[in-house]
Amino acid sequence: MNGKKILIGVCGSIAAYKTAFLIRLLKKQHADVRVVMTPSASGFIAPLTLSTLSKNPALSQFIANDEGEWNNHVELGLWADVFIIAPASANTIAKMANGICDNLLLAVYLSARCPVYVAPAMDLDMYQHSSTQTNMRLLQESGVKMIDAEFGELASGLTGTGRMAEPENIVNLVNDFFSSDRPLQGKNALVTAGPTYEQIDPVRFIGNHSSGKMGVAIANQLMAYGADVKLILGPVNDIFELEGLCVSKVTSADEMYALAKEQFAGADITVLAAAVADYKPRVMADSKIKKNKDNMTLELTKTPDIAASLGKIKSKDQIIAGFALETDNEIENARKKLHSKNFDMIVLNSLKDPGAGFGYDTNKISIIDRDNNTRDYELKSKIGVAKDIVDAIVEKYF
Numbered sequence: 574m575n576g577k578k579i580l581i582g583v584c585g586s587i588a589a590y591k592t593a594f595l596i597r598l599l600k601k602q603h604a605d606v607r608v609v610m611t612p613s614a615s616g617f618i619a620p621l622t623l624s625t626l627s628k629n630p631a632l633s634q635f636i637a638n639d640e641g642e643w644n645n646h647v648e649l650g651l652w653a654d655v656f657i658i659a660p661a662s663a664n665t666i667a668k669m670a671n672g673i674c675d676n677l678l679l680a681v682y683l684s685a686r687c688p689v690y691v692a693p694a695m696d697l698d699m700y701q702h703s704s705t706q707t708n709m710r711l712l713q714e715s716g717v718k719m720i721d722a723e724f725g726e727l728a729s730g731l732t733g734t735g736r737m738a739e740p741e742n743i744v745n746l747v748n749d750f751f752s753s754d755r756p757l758q759g760k761n762a763l764v765t766a767g768p769t770y771e772q773i774d775p776v777r778f779i780g781n782h783s784s785g786k787m788g789v790a791i792a793n794q795l796m797a798y799g800a801d802v803k804l805i806l807g808p809v810n811d812i813f814e815l816e817g818l819c820v821s822k823v824t825s826a827d828e829m830y831a832l833a834k835e836q837f838a839g840a841d842i843t844v845l846a847a848a849v850a851d852y853k854p855r856v857m858a859d860s861k862i863k864k865n866k867d868n869m870t871l872e873l874t875k876t877p878d879i880a881a882s883l884g885k886i887k888s889k890d891q892i893i894a895g896f897a898l899e900t901d902n903e904i905e906n907a908r909k910k911l912h913s914k915n916f917d918m919i920v921l922n923s924l925k926d927p928g929a930g931f932g933y934d935t936n937k938i939s940i941i942d943r944d945n946n947t948r949d950y951e952l953k954s955k956i957g958v959a960k961d962i963v964d965a966i967v968e969k970y971f
Contacts, residue, residue, distance in 0.1 A: 755799030
């Protein structure tokens with residue numbers, strides 16, 4: 574559970590008091606917990622209690638404050654490794670089953686790409702009602718995991734099935750989920766990301782527009798699947814989610830090459846997502862070059878070919894995935910690169926596709942393997958693309 578991102582949804586139910594214990598148990602296992610509540614949930618448990626225990630604000634409204642800032646339901650849905658709605662009322666279950674979206678919790682549910690667990694809590698007649706049973710079945714058919722209600726004394730005074738599962742039982746289920754959903758457990762991965770900067774003089778360099786977002790997203794996805802990940806990251810400006818990754822920051826192609834060659838032998842999977850400069854100045858000036866001529870000639874020399882070098886020394890048990898950013902003859906050029914660099918698969922993206930390439934939070938890719946099988950993907954967030962890439966690696970080789 575260490576470092577796992579767990580989103581807790583809380584509905585209007587007397588069982589909401591149990592959520593405090595659930596959060597406490599998750600935090601004891603060093604999970605990162607956030608809370609989203611329906612508007613009626615605060616009538617059963619104070620948001621302050623949940624925010625204090627989770628160490629994050631307990632959110633219930635789209636508008637966050639008087640300045641008009643908003644709680645981004647899409648961001649919350651993408652952030653979580655798992656979304657647990659506990660307690661889940663009959664009302665919220667019905668809305669989820671029918672796609673109704675009239676509060677923040679439901680908007681997060683419709684945006685979530687992670688597994689969703691629902692722990693119903695209601696009186697026994699409500700739980701057994703045919704409409705509730707139908708709604709729970711619809712949710713299960715759509716992939717939601719139901720945590721069965723438990724038998725015992727209910728708030729109405731009746732005894733029967735309808736109690737929210739005990740927090741300890743929910744935590745055990747989630748632990749089982751994380752243990753089983755890690756297909757790369759025990760594997761070592763190496764990822765390169767970002768640009769390289771090749772110095773002309775102390776203040777100028779040759780570089781490119783790579784943001785590093787794609788490579789970092791891949792590293793995080795590999796880690797989420799259980800791999801021990803080493804990330805070699807070129808100079809980037811953005812602050813990334815790097816917790817749990819072994820990160821080495823470099824500037825030049827020579828530095829990236831030296832580290833990649835050093836760390837490659839221990840890698841079962843290598844993903845070369847960095848945009849490495851092809852050329853560097855033959856000589857770096859010791860001081861700033863003054864603009865005293867109309868023209869200047871800069872002599873360049875090739876940088877080390879990291880991909881080709883690693884491809885030459887890789888063993889039959891090592892997997893290398895590379896990238897091809899193309900503008901013309903995309904498929905043909907990507908296939909040539911796949912074989913010349915001895916890759917096992919190559920990820921192609923074209924600068925002709927709107928929303929793809931450098932600087933965007935989205936990407937549109939095709940994946941080509943050594944058997945020349947090509948799979949095309951729709952434009953989606955780089956987090957979603959990273960999952961597609963890692964899923965393709967797992968599906969093909971593990």
